[in-house]
Amino acid sequence: MSERNAGWSVCPIPISRYPRVVMAHGGGGRIMARLISDMFRAAFDNAELNQGHDGAVLDVGAHAVTGGRIAMTTDSYVVHPLRFPGSTIGAMAINGTANDLAMCCAEPRWLTTGFILEEGLAMETLWEMVCSMADAARIAGVHIVTGDTKVVEHGRGDGMYINTAGVGLVRPGADSRPQRVTPGDAVILSGDVGRHGMAVMTVREGLEFEAEITSDCAPVWPTVRAMIDAGIDIHCLRDATRGGLASAVVEIAETSGTSIHLTESAIEVQPQVAAACELLGFDPIYVANEGRFVAFVPAAQADAAVSAMADTLPGARPAVIGRVEACDPGMVALRSVIGGERIVDMLSGEQLPRIC
Amino acid sequence: MRFVDEFRDPQAADALVKAIRRTVTRPWTLMEVCGGQTHSIVRFGIDQLLPGSLTLVHGPGCPVCVTPIEQIDRAIALARRSDVVLCSYGDMLRVPGSGTDMLAERAAGADVRIVYSPMDALAIAQKTPDKQVVFFAVGFETTAPPNAMAVFQARAMGVPNFSVLVSHVLVPPAIGAVLDDPDCLVNGFLAAGHVCTIMGCGEYEPIARERGVPIVVTGFEPVDILAGILRCVGMLESGEIGVANQYARMVRHEGNPSAQRLCAQVFETVDRKWRGLGSIPQSGWDLRDEYADYDAARRFGLLAMTADEPAECLSGLVLQGRLKPSDCPMFGTVCTPERPLGATMVSSEGACAAYFRYRRRTGVSE
Numbered sequence: 001m002s003e004r005n006a007g008w009s010v011c012p013i014p015i016s017r018y019p020r021v022v023m024a025h026g027g028g029g030r031i032m033a034r035l036i037s038d039m040f041r042a043a044f045d046n047a048e049l050n051q052g053h054d055g056a057v058l059d060v061g062a063h064a065v066t067g068g069r070i071a072m073t074t075d076s077y078v079v080h081p082l083r084f085p086g087s088t089i090g091a092m093a094i095n096g097t098a099n100d101l102a103m104c105c106a107e108p109r110w111l112t113t114g115f116i117l118e119e120g121l122a123m124e125t126l127w128e129m130v131c132s133m134a135d136a137a138r139i140a141g142v143h144i145v146t147g148d149t150k151v152v153e154h155g156r157g158d159g160m161y162i163n164t165a166g167v168g169l170v171r172p173g174a175d176s177r178p179q180r181v182t183p184g185d186a187v188i189l190s191g192d193v194g195r196h197g198m199a200v201m202t203v204r205e206g207l208e209f210e211a212e213i214t215s216d217c218a219p220v221w222p223t224v225r226a227m228i229d230a231g232i233d234i235h236c237l238r239d240a241t242r243g244g245l246a247s248a249v250v251e252i253a254e255t256s257g258t259s260i261h262l263t264e265s266a267i268e269v270q271p272q273v274a275a276a277c278e279l280l281g282f283d284p285i286y287v288a289n290e291g292r293f294v295a296f297v298p299a300a301q302a303d304a305a306v307s308a309m310a311d312t313l314p315g316a317r318p319a320v321i322g323r324v325e326a327c328d329p330g331m332v333a334l335r336s337v338i339g340g341e342r343i344v345d346m347l348s349g350e351q352l353p354r355i356c
Numbered sequence: 357m358r359f360v361d362e363f364r365d366p367q368a369a370d371a372l373v374k375a376i377r378r379t380v381t382r383p384w385t386l387m388e389v390c391g392g393q394t395h396s397i398v399r400f401g402i403d404q405l406l407p408g409s410l411t412l413v414h415g416p417g418c419p420v421c422v423t424p425i426e427q428i429d430r431a432i433a434l435a436r437r438s439d440v441v442l443c444s445y446g447d448m449l450r451v452p453g454s455g456t457d458m459l460a461e462r463a464a465g466a467d468v469r470i471v472y473s474p475m476d477a478l479a480i481a482q483k484t485p486d487k488q489v490v491f492f493a494v495g496f497e498t499t500a501p502p503n504a505m506a507v508f509q510a511r512a513m514g515v516p517n518f519s520v521l522v523s524h525v526l527v528p529p530a531i532g533a534v535l536d537d538p539d540c541l542v543n544g545f546l547a548a549g550h551v552c553t554i555m556g557c558g559e560y561e562p563i564a565r566e567r568g569v570p571i572v573v574t575g576f577e578p579v580d581i582l583a584g585i586l587r588c589v590g591m592l593e594s595g596e597i598g599v600a601n602q603y604a605r606m607v608r609h610e611g612n613p614s615a616q617r618l619c620a621q622v623f624e625t626v627d628r629k630w631r632g633l634g635s636i637p638q639s640g641w642d643l644r645d646e647y648a649d650y651d652a653a654r655r656f657g658l659l660a661m662t663a664d665e666p667a668e669c670l671s672g673l674v675l676q677g678r679l680k681p682s683d684c685p686m687f688g689t690v691c692t693p694e695r696p697l698g699a700t701m702v703s704s705e706g707a708c709a710a711y712f713r714y715r716r717r718t719g720v721s722e
């Protein structure tokens with residue numbers, strides 16, 4: 001560690017010889033070994049990672065509550081810019097994958113991480129992202145147990161891409177597959193929608209609004225665990241990430257062969273998010289979230305579920321936003337704020353900003 | 357949405373719906389001219405709340421929808437050039453030209469960029485002097501002032517590598533064209549508030565007087581639209597013709613004179629072809645000769661390009677309010693947002709897109 005790096009505000013960068021990522025950082029030699037030991041291992045520090053082996057050996061049996069089932073998932077993160085109000089690609093890579101496990105009623109425990117770095121990426125930026133991954137992992141209670149690093153030539157990547165895969169321990173008896181959604185279920189949304197997508201959009205496109213829009217990126221397992229601990233018979237969980245709330249609900253309706261009726265006035269959207277969407281011609285129910293999910297529970301348990309969720313979500317207002325019906329299998333309908341009804345479907349592509 | 361918004365307020369909407377029900381004694385057909393209003397109507401289900409004798413039909417006011425197919429082809433031809441950066445509003449990228457669309461061209465390597473204003477495109481031109489930067493300047497009177505400003509500034513600052521592909525259209529001649537149709541059933545119009553913020557309401561008075569129709573200027577939020585409908589049916593029931601401004605919070609009678617002056621300086625009124633509708637006399641703006649150097653069609657020799665619209669697409673009837681999108685035989689079968697035949701299926705203001713997105717039954721029990 002050199003003198004030059006002594007003043008970094010986040011935490012000191014442990015590697016100083018190369019101010020930027022070079023091809024050799026993915027080359028398998030000493031330079032890569034240094035990167036792994038001084039940066040990744042230093043930041044992610046945990047017993048499984050410190051085994052220093054080709055893979056991590058995980059002691060699933062040591063965890064009393066397993067019931068024998070694990071959940072596994074993977075996701076890749078390619079967001080640009082790498083940092084935006086409220087979060088970073090690093091925190092997303094942890095929370096996104098951990099949240100997918102939580103949707104299986106699994107306690108997220110172990111993550112792997114694969115970095116694809118672009119030659120020339122500032123080491124300072126890489127360290128900032130690694131630190132935000134380490135912070136997010138600590139908050140989410142997961143260990144990053146093994147990883148991989150590749151470097152692509154300058155111009156062939158967007159700074160950095162991250163892939164994470166995760167393993168979680170499924171709570172005994174839990175079954176949150178879409179097929180369990182039944183007519184009569186209440187649909188609960190865990191908080192306001194549209195913030196993450198608009199936070200990224202406003203930074204990427206250089207748009208300015210009066211109030212800053214911050215991403216909702218956060219771990220959701222504590223909220224899911226609170227529902228399980230409160231004895232809620234969770235029929236299904238689905239995070240409202242890419243494609244937003246609307247796409248998540250449409251997927252569930254199609255997979256479960258039910259029809260889902262939503263009430264627009266119950267769906268919370270922050271005023272600055274609503275204003276930004278209005279300006280660009282976006283519908284906030286199609287905008288990505290990174291900390292929101294929908295839960296399908298028996299109607300009789302809806303109030304208990306909402307209050308269990310609310311206790312874990314300071315500042316958010318989980319609410320019943322709809323119900324499941326048997327008619328029109330696969331269809332999602334939404335009662336508008338003024339009382340008209342419309343169909344909600346997946347969009348054919350991304351939302352594109354309109355003309356005026 | 358749980359945010360407080362007086363123009364989406366259910367109580368206010370309900371009071372207006374009740375007042376409309378009390379007012380209407382006969383069948384009336386109203387046309388909302390603007391595609392933004394069409395989307396609000398379909399998205400919020402405003403038409404479902406109205407009495408059965410009141411019919412809303414959707415008008416030609418979607419700039420993306422009416423941009424002629426050859427103009428899309430020109431934009432694509434420009435995008436394919438390796439020396440060109442094509443800047444456009446996002447909405448245009450999915451609009452089908454004769455063969456492909458700009459999203460596909462971008463995937464194939466064209467430098468197509470989404471911008472939010474022509475000034476962004478001008479800034480790109482200044483930063484990229486070794487490329488030709490073309491802004492696809494489409495829209496009604498609302499988007500004309502910023503486009504005029506960009507051209508004006510490009511000339512004033514001497515930015516030689518900037519140009520615009522212009523396809524501006526005007527609302528009053530479009531209303532005239534709808535009324536010219538002998539089969540026209542429209543009794544009254546809702547005019548688009550944002551257009552009138554620029555141009556004012558005066559242009560509509562001769563149309564209202566000569567054609568004997570009420571024209572009510574209004575906004576896009578549900579409460580604005582309902583208030584506009586109430587005003588319009590009130591005028592119809594009492595036999596009143598003329599122009600009413602139901603959007604006074606945004607629209608002054610005279611509009612925005614300095615924006616009008618800027619447009620008049622840069623643009624001249626010309627005959628313009630509308631996709632689906634054909635040529636309408638004196639219905640568009642094009643660059644004046646003084647600004648011809650900034651006209652991409654002239655700079656790149658594209659004026660001779662022509663193309664035919666797919667004959668199966670009935671968007672001309674849809675844009676005149678004569679065909680409900682869902683009654684088009686192609687709707688939802690041959691023509692979908694993934695494989696659109698017409699621009700009305702992909703524009704965020706297109707009526708076919710609104711019906712596909714908000715009204716199509718996905719289940720088996722249609």
Ligand code: SF4
Binds near residue numbers: 668686687708
């Ligand atoms: S449904 Fe398709 S083919 Fe029919 S009018 Fe609309 S855009 Fe044209």
